[in-house]
Amino acid sequence: MPENENPHFLFFSSLLGKKVVGADGRELGRLADLVIATGEPYPPVESLVFKARKESFQLPWSAVEEMNGTVRLKPDVQPEPPPAAPVSDRIRLTEEILDRQIVDVEGAKLVRVNDLHFLVLKGALRVAHVDVGFRGLVRRLGWERVVDGAISLFRPGASYLKTESFLSWKLVQPIDSAPGRVRIEVAQRVLATLHPADLAEIMEELDRHQREVLFGRLDVETAAEALEQTSPELVTALLETVPPEKAADILEEMAPDQAADALSELPREQQQELLQAMEKPEAEEVEELLEYPARSAGGLMTPDLVELRPEATVAEALAEIRRRADELPFIYEVFVVDTGGVLKGICTLKDLVVGDPATSLGRIMREAPATVAADAGLKEVARAATKYNLLSVPVVDADGALRGMVTVDDILAEVVDAR
Amino acid sequence: MPAEVEAAAVRPRRSIWRNVALFLAVVGPGIITANVDNDAGGITTYTLAGAQYGNKLLWTLIPITVALIVVQEMSARMGVMTGKGLADLIRENFGVKVTFWIMVALLVADVGNTVAEFSGAAASVGIFGVPTWVSVPLTAVAVWLLVLKGTYRQVEKVFLVACAFYVAYPISSFLAHPDWGVVLRETVTPTFELNSGYVAMLIGVVGTTIAPWMQFYLQSAVVEKGIKPEHYAHSRLDVVVGCVITDVVAFFIIAACAGTIWKAGIKVETADQAALALGPLAGHHASWLFAFGLFNASFFAATILPLATSYYVCEAFGWESGIDKKWGQAKEFYTLYTAIVALGAAVVLIPKLPLLKIMLVSQVVNGVLLPFILVFMLLLVNDPKIMGKHRNGPWFNAIAWTTTVVMIALTAWLVVVGVRDLVAG
Numbered sequence: 001m002p003e004n005e006n007p008h009f010l011f012f013s014s015l016l017g018k019k020v021v022g023a024d025g026r027e028l029g030r031l032a033d034l035v036i037a038t039g040e041p042y043p044p045v046e047s048l049v050f051k052a053r054k055e056s057f058q059l060p061w062s063a064v065e066e067m068n069g070t071v072r073l074k075p076d077v078q079p080e081p082p083p084a085a086p087v088s089d090r091i092r093l094t095e096e097i098l099d100r101q102i103v104d105v106e107g108a109k110l111v112r113v114n115d116l117h118f119l120v121l122k123g124a125l126r127v128a129h130v131d132v133g134f135r136g137l138v139r140r141l142g143w144e145r146v147v148d149g150a151i152s153l154f155r156p157g158a159s160y161l162k163t164e165s166f167l168s169w170k171l172v173q174p175i176d177s178a179p180g181r182v183r184i185e186v187a188q189r190v191l192a193t194l195h196p197a198d199l200a201e202i203m204e205e206l207d208r209h210q211r212e213v214l215f216g217r218l219d220v221e222t223a224a225e226a227l228e229q230t231s232p233e234l235v236t237a238l239l240e241t242v243p244p245e246k247a248a249d250i251l252e253e254m255a256p257d258q259a260a261d262a263l264s265e266l267p268r269e270q271q272q273e274l275l276q277a278m279e280k281p282e283a284e285e286v287e288e289l290l291e292y293p294a295r296s297a298g299g300l301m302t303p304d305l306v307e308l309r310p311e312a313t314v315a316e317a318l319a320e321i322r323r324r325a326d327e328l329p330f331i332y333e334v335f336v337v338d339t340g341g342v343l344k345g346i347c348t349l350k351d352l353v354v355g356d357p358a359t360s361l362g363r364i365m366r367e368a369p370a371t372v373a374a375d376a377g378l379k380e381v382a383r384a385a386t387k388y389n390l391l392s393v394p395v396v397d398a399d400g401a402l403r404g405m406v407t408v409d410d411i412l413a414e415v416v417d418a419r
Numbered sequence: 420m421p422a423e424v425e426a427a428a429v430r431p432r433r434s435i436w437r438n439v440a441l442f443l444a445v446v447g448p449g450i451i452t453a454n455v456d457n458d459a460g461g462i463t464t465y466t467l468a469g470a471q472y473g474n475k476l477l478w479t480l481i482p483i484t485v486a487l488i489v490v491q492e493m494s495a496r497m498g499v500m501t502g503k504g505l506a507d508l509i510r511e512n513f514g515v516k517v518t519f520w521i522m523v524a525l526l527v528a529d530v531g532n533t534v535a536e537f538s539g540a541a542a543s544v545g546i547f548g549v550p551t552w553v554s555v556p557l558t559a560v561a562v563w564l565l566v567l568k569g570t571y572r573q574v575e576k577v578f579l580v581a582c583a584f585y586v587a588y589p590i591s592s593f594l595a596h597p598d599w600g601v602v603l604r605e606t607v608t609p610t611f612e613l614n615s616g617y618v619a620m621l622i623g624v625v626g627t628t629i630a631p632w633m634q635f636y637l638q639s640a641v642v643e644k645g646i647k648p649e650h651y652a653h654s655r656l657d658v659v660v661g662c663v664i665t666d667v668v669a670f671f672i673i674a675a676c677a678g679t680i681w682k683a684g685i686k687v688e689t690a691d692q693a694a695l696a697l698g699p700l701a702g703h704h705a706s707w708l709f710a711f712g713l714f715n716a717s718f719f720a721a722t723i724l725p726l727a728t729s730y731y732v733c734e735a736f737g738w739e740s741g742i743d744k745k746w747g748q749a750k751e752f753y754t755l756y757t758a759i760v761a762l763g764a765a766v767v768l769i770p771k772l773p774l775l776k777i778m779l780v781s782q783v784v785n786g787v788l789l790p791f792i793l794v795f796m797l798l799l800v801n802d803p804k805i806m807g808k809h810r811n812g813p814w815f816n817a818i819a820w821t822t823t824v825v826m827i828a829l830t831a832w833l834v835v836v837g838v839r840d841l842v843a844g
Contacts (some may be wrong), residue, residue: 099514099515100511101737111737114736114737132737137519141516142516207642208502210502211502237647405603
């Protein structure tokens with residue numbers, strides 16, 4: 001490709017099917033695919049694939065002499081058959097991107113690729129945008145000129161003519177393509193910017209295979225956060241697709257109650273295998289929760305809470321909260337228990353913030369407005385939370401010892417699901 | 420772990436109960452698709468087949484059931500193994516142009532079918548004296564609200580109840596007291612008449628039973644349900660049971676009309692006329708049940724067809740879809756859905772509109788579309804890149820291709836006859 005051309009953009013649809021001719025002008029075939037190397041924000045086209053009758057041939061992009069009307073090759077180039085299996089860190093655009101679903105990271109949704117937009121710069125062709133709009137569809141159908149003409153005749157101001165539904169290549173995540181180390185790194189970085197709830201929704205919409213591919217690309221932390229937002233059945237299905245070691249790591253990262261829900265769907269042997277692969281303290285917490293039915297207070301509760309003795313001071317309580325801030329997703333109150341673990345009262349965050357730092361918790365604590373037993377049903381827990389406006393409901397055993405708490409977000413999720 | 424859970428875990432894996440539980444978990448898509456298949460158009464066709472030709476077309480139900488199972492099984496298998504809908508697979512493997520035209524044809528055919536459903540609903544309640552201008556808008560609004568305002572679980576329950584109501588046909592058939600010995604004998608005795616009326620009716624019965632939208636709907640429903648490959652055997656059973664139920668209902672409709680209307684020599688041209696004619700012959704209960712069945716079928720199909728159509732069109736073009744999305748998020752989806760329902764209902768309300776002709780057009784479009792869909796399906800299901808080891812075996816392929824060729828021949832005839840009738844006026 002001549003290097004002195006002005007930089008300009010060009011559509012993939014305008015290249016596909018172009019004649020590929022040798023240096024002597026003889027037609028060799030028609031352009032069928034372009035292969036890019038991943039890693040760069042705007043990856044360059046590395047090779048081209050053309051088809052002659054039923055056979056495909058591949059050539060490095062550097063073999064292209066010029067491109068106008070036809071794709072003319074330099075003299076003495078040797079086309080080779082393309083590799084049979086996908087090559088790592090290479091993406092074949094027609095095979096793996098065009099007409100396929102990709103994740104639009106910015107819009108946090110799945111879209112289908114209608115066309116690709118290249119930047120032609122110093123003889124190189126770089127993928128700049130993905131066209132997911134209606135206009136791209138019209139262009140692929142070969143009607144751009146007719147439709148554009150008709151619309152500009154009737155509604156010259158139509159937004160169709162002015163706006164392009166382009167997504168920057170940097171902000172999309174292909175899912176039907178070959179793996180590779182660089183790919184995974186880029187993917188992890190890009191996907192980590194999605195909100196876990198959005199990521200979870202995208203995973204629910206993908207087909208099984210794509211879902212597994214996407215899940216495999218997430219780092220442990222992102223995977224755990226996303227899984228906390230999906231249904232237990234899906235969590236179980238996804239955990240089965242990664243090596244047990246990684247699955248155990250993900251389960252450790254998840255809130256214990258969610259991890260227990262996911263494990264409860266698995267056959268017993270697999271459950272034991274994963275529990276053994278997990279770190280001891282996390283595994284024990286989860287094992288305890290597994291003993292309760294999923295939709296009971298025991299199944300919904302989390303053992304992650306702040307538990308203090310009545311002699312502890314307000315300052316100590318605040319220090320304890322700060323110390324454990326990372327592992328506790330929600331802190332609404334601290335629970336005051338005696339030496340036997342029996343729940344004596346609670347202090348809300350407000351009590352602690354406005355209280356004198358030197359006062360003991362025993363002096364400012366209030367009685368817990370409601371407690372539930374571990375075998376209490378969802379309805380009972382929800383009723384207690386509603387009646388007393390509680391953000392978390394303490395769960396106690398027959399002796400009054402504190403076992404955990406059910407937080408309002410878990411109650412809400414269950415109530416909405418049950419509808 | 421509580422005692423009963425422990426007991427369940429140590430039970431042998433292949434026990435009958437485990438199989439039953441698994442079957443119940445995957446059941447649904449096949450049975451619902453098959454029941455929607457017996458929609459207003461289907462019931463009309465079976466009614467007329469029985470009323471005009473007696474039991475002479477009953478034997479065709481056996482080969483039709485086999486063909487239906489073969490085609491639907493491939494859809495379900497593709498859905499389970501790839502996790503993708505048919506529109507998805509066609510777009511990814513055959514490109515934009517092919518997809519576009521298939522979607523246009525599907526849209527036209529399904530709007531036509533929706534018109535048929537609304538006119539079926541209007542005709543059935545017409546028997547009880549409700550005028551069309553009341554029943555059609557009410558039905559349309561009910562359909563629209565049920566799908567858009569109901570939750571998925573509510574809608575599924577309504578659908579399953581609607582499936583159960585098909586029992587109206589067997590009951591009204593028993594009320595009609597046909598000679599069951601004769602009926603059963605004719606079911607297993609192929610007969611053939613070489614007159615154009617008989618052939619047209621035969622093609623009509625085949626065409627109404629195997630319609631293009633069904634393959635799209637079933638495959639998407641199987642995907643939506645998230646059935647795993649290891650549970651495919653149960654899903655296949657769901658499909659087979661569904662196909663058999665469809666044709667059992669068809670069997671009872673034909674038998675009821677043959678044993679009464681045909682025997683009495685009464686001329687009927689629509690399903691509601693048949694329901695009325697059943698009154699004096701088989702008693703009012705049979706007549707009412709027949710009309711009720713027609714309303715149930717029309718309403719059920721009027722709910723699913725526009726919804727399913729909006730789903731595949733959006734799937735093919737990559738627009739967001741789903742009834743759990745907000746209007747702003749899935750504009751194309753909601754616009755399409757509302758437009759199909761509104762158009763379907765509005766057409767029925769236009770006075771003096773040639774309804775039969777519109778249905779004929781939609782039948783012709785269905786007929787033109789079906790061969791393409793079947794061929795695409797066979798190419799996809801035999802592609803090792805897509806299906807891996809779950810491709811068709813040689814025997815299955817032989818049956819599937821034979822079915823396809825026969826279907827192509829029959830629908831080609833239907834299209835030729837349909838176009839001729841349209842041109843002739």
